[in-house]
Amino acid sequence: MKSLGILLSGRGSNFVAIADSIAAGRIPDAKIAVVIANRADAPGIATARQRGLQALVISSKGRAREEHDREVVAALKQHGVELICLAGYMRLLSPWFVQQFPRRILNIHPSLLPAFPGLEAQEQAFAYGVKISGCTVHFVDEELDHGPIIVQKPVAVLDSDDEPRLAARILEQEHIAYTEAINIVLGGTAEGGCPHMNRSHVNHSHMNLPL
Numbered sequence: 001m002k003s004l005g006i007l008l009s010g011r012g013s014n015f016v017a018i019a020d021s022i023a024a025g026r027i028p029d030a031k032i033a034v035v036i037a038n039r040a041d042a043p044g045i046a047t048a049r050q051r052g053l054q055a056l057v058i059s060s061k062g063r064a065r066e067e068h069d070r071e072v073v074a075a076l077k078q079h080g081v082e083l084i085c086l087a088g089y090m091r092l093l094s095p096w097f098v099q100q101f102p103r104r105i106l107n108i109h110p111s112l113l114p115a116f117p118g119l120e121a122q123e124q125a126f127a128y129g130v131k132i133s134g135c136t137v138h139f140v141d142e143e144l145d146h147g148p149i150i151v152q153k154p155v156a157v158l159d160s161d162d163e164p165r166l167a168a169r170i171l172e173q174e175h176i177a178y179t180e181a182i183n184i185v186l187g188g189t190a191e192g193g194c195p196h197m198n199r200s201h202v203n204h205s206h207m208n209l210p211l
């Protein structure tokens, strides 16, 4: 049984998608050991409590980055976390944090990276005029929205789209993509997508956690 740790700052729909996938058996042999928010008002933390999960608020307000990260990492280790999923965690991790969990931290971003990293990815996509956007799940390294890509899902930008509509369609794909990425990293089988599309250019064998 692999222990996941979720870090979030907001509504937590990706967290809920992961939790639902575990409950439905789409992510086998895994559990959410702890959910941590850096803001007390993050709706996702209330959802985690309602679901009976370990849920912590470790406020980052006014804290130096690494000092806050040390507290978060201590909590993750205390709960035996082996794989960390950033799910709308609006705080850049310090290099020290990243080094504590090499290839054990995943992030999801609402664009086809390396296009449009950072905030307002859909706004950036509109401003550039791309016809295809999407989402990316990747390993986290020391740079923002950067690191080896695990899964991407394309989403067409329609002439009738505005940012909220595009964001909603991308979010649907995010929820599918995160489950697939976790399964790839844990060595399971990705479900719900096209394995050829997701796997064609990347050899995922080196990504699996040791048994």
Ligand code: GRF
Residues within 6 Å of the ligand: 008, 010, 011, 012, 013, 014, 015, 044, 087, 088, 089, 108, 109, 110, 171, 174
């Ligand atoms: C998602 O769009 C994710 O890609 C980005 O932040 C948003 C979080 O949404 N990193 P939610 O809190 O999971 O609903």
